[in-house]
Amino acid sequence: MLPLIARRILATIPVMGVVALTVFGLLHLTPGDPAVIIAGDYATTQDIERIRARLGLDRPLLAQAGLWLASVARGDLGVSIYSGLPVTRLIGQRVGPTAALTALAMLISVTLAVPLGVLAAWRQGSWLDRAIMIFSVSGFSMPVFWLGFLLVWVFAIQAGVLPVQGYQPLEAGPWQFLRHLVLPAVTLSLVYMALIARMTRASVLGVLREDYIRTAFAKGLAPRRVLLAHALKAASLPVVTIIGVGFALLIGGAVVTESVFAIPGLGRLTVDAIVRRDYPVVQGVVLVVSGVYVLLNLVIDVVYVVLDPRIRY
Amino acid sequence: MSSSIHASGTEGAAAPPGADALPAEARARPGRWRSGLRLLRRQPTLLAGLVALLLIALSGLGADLWWTADPQALRPVARLRPPAAEQWFGTDQYGRDVYSRTLYGGRISLAVGAAVGVTSLCLGVAVGLVSGYYRRVDTLVMRVMDGLMAIPAILLALALMALMRASVRNVIIALVVPEIPRVVRLVRASVLSLREQTMVEGARAIGARTPRILLRYILPALVAPLIVQGTYICASAILFEAYLSFLGAGTPPIIPSWGNIMAEGRAYVQRAFWIILFPGAFLALTVLAVNLVGDGLRDLLKVR
Numbered sequence: 222m223l224p225l226i227a228r229r230i231l232a233t234i235p236v237m238g239v240v241a242l243t244v245f246g247l248l249h250l251t252p253g254d255p256a257v258i259i260a261g262d263y264a265t266t267q268d269i270e271r272i273r274a275r276l277g278l279d280r281p282l283l284a285q286a287g288l289w290l291a292s293v294a295r296g297d298l299g300v301s302i303y304s305g306l307p308v309t310r311l312i313g314q315r316v317g318p319t320a321a322l323t324a325l326a327m328l329i330s331v332t333l334a335v336p337l338g339v340l341a342a343w344r345q346g347s348w349l350d351r352a353i354m355i356f357s358v359s360g361f362s363m364p365v366f367w368l369g370f371l372l373v374w375v376f377a378i379q380a381g382v383l384p385v386q387g388y389q390p391l392e393a394g395p396w397q398f399l400r401h402l403v404l405p406a407v408t409l410s411l412v413y414m415a416l417i418a419r420m421t422r423a424s425v426l427g428v429l430r431e432d433y434i435r436t437a438f439a440k441g442l443a444p445r446r447v448l449l450a451h452a453l454k455a456a457s458l459p460v461v462t463i464i465g466v467g468f469a470l471l472i473g474g475a476v477v478t479e480s481v482f483a484i485p486g487l488g489r490l491t492v493d494a495i496v497r498r499d500y501p502v503v504q505g506v507v508l509v510v511s512g513v514y515v516l517l518n519l520v521i522d523v524v525y526v527v528l529d530p531r532i533r534y
Numbered sequence: 535m536s537s538s539i540h541a542s543g544t545e546g547a548a549a550p551p552g553a554d555a556l557p558a559e560a561r562a563r564p565g566r567w568r569s570g571l572r573l574l575r576r577q578p579t580l581l582a583g584l585v586a587l588l589l590i591a592l593s594g595l596g597a598d599l600w601w602t603a604d605p606q607a608l609r610p611v612a613r614l615r616p617p618a619a620e621q622w623f624g625t626d627q628y629g630r631d632v633y634s635r636t637l638y639g640g641r642i643s644l645a646v647g648a649a650v651g652v653t654s655l656c657l658g659v660a661v662g663l664v665s666g667y668y669r670r671v672d673t674l675v676m677r678v679m680d681g682l683m684a685i686p687a688i689l690l691a692l693a694l695m696a697l698m699r700a701s702v703r704n705v706i707i708a709l710v711v712p713e714i715p716r717v718v719r720l721v722r723a724s725v726l727s728l729r730e731q732t733m734v735e736g737a738r739a740i741g742a743r744t745p746r747i748l749l750r751y752i753l754p755a756l757v758a759p760l761i762v763q764g765t766y767i768c769a770s771a772i773l774f775e776a777y778l779s780f781l782g783a784g785t786p787p788i789i790p791s792w793g794n795i796m797a798e799g800r801a802y803v804q805r806a807f808w809i810i811l812f813p814g815a816f817l818a819l820t821v822l823a824v825n826l827v828g829d830g831l832r833d834l835l836k837v838r
Contacts, residue, residue, distance in 0.1 A: 239681030247693055258697055358829065362822035364773060366780050366796065367814030374807050385804075473688030477777050481800075491689065492781050495696040503696050511685045 226523050233519050238290070240511045244504050245289045249282065259302065259498045272302065276500070298505035303497045308505035311490060318388050319486035321398075322478065323471050325406040327464075330414040335453075335460065337414075338421025343448055345426060353418060360415030365474045369408040369481035376404060386483040405482040409474045413467055420463040424456040431455075458529060465521040472510055573834070580830020586823035590816065594640030602634035605790050614806045624808035626799060635790040636813045642791040643772045643820060646702065650709045650771035651764045657710065658717020659760065663748045665718060666725025676722070679715035687712035687770075688777060695783040705784050709771045720763055721756060728752050758835040765828035769821050776817050792817045 248255050256273040257264070264272075273279050277288060292299070298308035341353040377385040383404055389397040428434065429452055437447045476488030483489075487506055494502035574581045593600060609629030617624040623632035665675040682690070694708035728734060729752070737747050778784030779793025787794055792813040799809030831837075 235677065236680050236684055239677050240684045243678070243681040243685065244693070248697065255697060258699070358825055359818075359822060362769065362773075362818060362825050364776055364814055364817050364821070366777070367810065367818060370796075370800070370803055370807075370810050370814070373803060378804055378807075469686040472686045473777075476688055476692070477781065480781055491692060492783070495692055495781075495783050498696060500696060503693050507685055507689050507693050510689060514686065515684050 225526050229522050229526070230519065233515055236515055237512060240515070241290055241293050241508060242286065244508050244511075245286055248276075248500065248504070255500070259500050261498060275300075275302065293508065298508065299501035301494075301499050301502050303494070303499040303502075308501050311502060312487065312505055312509055315485060315487050315490045317390060317486075318484045319475055319479065319488065321391070321402060322405055322409060322484060322486060323468075323475055325402055326409040326413060326471060326475075329406055330410040330417055331464065333410075334414040334417035335421050338418040338460075339425055339448060339453060341418065341422040342425035342429065342452075343444075350422075354422070357415040357419045360411045361419075363411055365408060365412065365477045366481045368411060369405070369478055372404050372408055373481070386481070388482070388484040388486075405478050405484060408481070409471065409478045412474055413471050416467045416470065417460065417463060421456065421460050424459040425452050428452045428456045458525065461521055461524070465518045468514055468517055472514070577830045577834050579826050580834060583823045583826030583828075583830055586819060587827060590640060590820050590823060591644060593637050594644055597634070597637040597641065600637060602637055603631045605630065605635040605638040607631070614802065616806070617808050623812040624806065626795075626806070626809045627802060632795070632809055632812055635795050636792070636816055639790045639792045639795055639813060640816060640820070642702065642785060642789060643775060643817065646706055646709070646775045646785075647768040647772040647820075647824065649706045650713065650775075651768035653706065653710045654713035654717055654767050655760055655764045658714050659721055659753070659756070661714065662718040662721025663725060663752065666722040667729065667744060667748060667752075672722075675718070679718050682712065682715045683719075685712070688774060691774060691778060692781070692783055695778060700784065700786045702785050702789070705775055705778060708778070709774050713767050713771070717760070717763060717767075720759060724756050724759070725752055728755055759837045762828055762832045762835065762837045765824060765831060769824035769828060772817070772824065773821050 254269075256269050256276065256278050259276075260269045260272050277285050280288070296309065298312070300307055301311060304311070337353050337356075341350040344350050373385055376383045384401055387401055389401045391398045425448075434447060434451060437451050438444070442451075475486065476491060478484070479486045479488035480492055487510065491503060491506045494500075494506070574584075607630060609625070612621070612625050612629040613627055615621055615625040615629075621631050621633060623636060626632055626635070661675060665672045685693075690712045691708040694711060695704065698704040698708065725748075734747055734751055737751050742750075775784060775791065776793035776796070779791050780797045782797065784793055785791045787798070795813045796810045799806065799813075802809055
């Protein structure tokens with residue numbers, strides 16, 4: 222088991238290398254001179270030269286790539302063009318709200334979506350199943366920011382029970398923290414919930430056809446017990462995978478949700494950086510978030526190997 | 535996702551003999567229209583999606599006909615008017631008619647969705663065929679694809695938009711890039727399994743060259759899964775275009791795309807919710823329709 226895990230961990234190193242090179246390559250493969258575009262429409266020649274020098278764009282391409290990889294490996298993501306602060310510090314300041322938002326959204330979706338998926342599979346073909354699946358495809362098609370505004374309109378503007386926007390850190394008290402976070406988290410969780418419910422249903426349906434489920438019924442076990450102890454256990458592996466894969470969706474949604482609810486997280490940092498054409502910050506956020514995504518999937522794969530002795534790479 | 539939303543409905547119903555006829559066979563018989571209709575009736579998901587999509591396309595493409603005003607006409611006297619008989623969806627902060635803007639905005643969304651779907655398929659098929667068939671390029675190409683896949687799609691699109699000027703063409707490029715690896719993976723996996731089949735071996739034995747094998751033997755087997763994939767890409771592209779515009783990194787603000795209308799309306803959520811409500815409802819309905827078409831096609835074409 223251990224060599225397997227070690228091999229899986231080693232396999233993420235080239236992936237991260239490729240991600241770093243891709244983020245680097247974006248700057249050079251897009252049409253036009255990046256220094257001119259980053260400098261903006263009203264830049265002077267000196268501005269452009271300054272940006273070119275700061276980003277190292279005046280060096281040969283291979284040297285730039287090498288320097289970029291080396292600095293990323295050291296944990297140095299460069300300096301923001303706009304504020305002059307190190308990108309790592311900017312990201313550090315903004316990680317908290319995004320982490321809180323995605324964690325709460327993940328919690329909400331998993332606790333609601335897995336039971337929904339199991340129910341749909343259990344009552345396959347019934348109106349309940351259809352209702353859950355219609356909910357799922359609608360959730361999948363729902364524009365995140367539109368849903369956010371709908372919820373704000375209903376719960377904050379019309380009912381007035383929750384704040385319209387803003388963020389309170391946990392230090393401000395758990396009640397204030399949750400009050401501000403509940404609408405964004407519900408908004409963000411819908412897409413993810415749709416995805417997980419769909420996957421859980423498919424996966425439980427697959428397991429329910431197995432022989433040992435029939436055996437479990439035949440020996441007289443209560444349906445609830447068969448469903449929860451036998452079927453869900455076996456069906457949980459693909460569900461855990463989709464929780465990991467869907468994290469990319471969640472992060473994308475977080476960027477939009479943070480914008481709607483004025484949450485000072487990584488998404489806002491990215492959007493502000495794009496408006497200011499602060500490319501080092503954009504690069505840094507993309508790299509860090511992708512790193513988290515790759516790591517999360519690594520953890521899930523490792524958990525898999527521990528849980529399921531059949532898995533071999 | 536391997537689940538199918540309405541599979542339960544179609545599986546459960548007792549099918550009459552021959553009801554499982556493939557669309558190709560149905561088309562070969564006389565009275566193809568009637569068979570086509572019967573096929574649709576057995577696919578309520580597909581039918582619902584197609585009808586909704588048709589209505590939305592008609593509302594957008596025929597926007598001139600549906601009693602619209604000039605979507606850009608400013609009427610400062612009629613600022614922030616609520617929905618009423620004169621302005622069905624209300625007016626925005628410049629007195630522009632939200633109904634007209636919503637209908638015209640549909641054109642951008644549909645065009646971007648279709649363009650991204652078609653372009654990602656074409657590029658993904660080209661790369662995937664080559665990568666699956668030539669071992670030498672395969673490793674390199676797949677590593678690059680893994681790297682692209684590891685970057686969340688919206689972030690990748692945003693990063694690309696940060697480097698390009700705001701234009702519809704550049705939005706399409708920014709949305710195509712994150713989709714390509716998904717198509718490449720699908721194509722490559724199919725090529726790897728198909729190339730071992732006897733028909734390919736036979737074709738090679740009678741002297742067919744590689745390009746011919748790829749195009750005449752392998753590509754046709756990929757058409758059904760690609761159509762389904764393309765539909766889903768189209769749905770997510772429509773959504774992502776709105777996200778980019780909403781975040782200020784999409785189509786130029788002068789164009790009344792759904793995302794832009796809502797971005798402008800966000801400052802007036804409390805006073806004029808209709809500026810966000812109506813374009814968003816159209817957006818949600820469009821994406822839902824395209825997703826339903828995708829689910830329906832997947833069931834119909836029996837993809838996975």
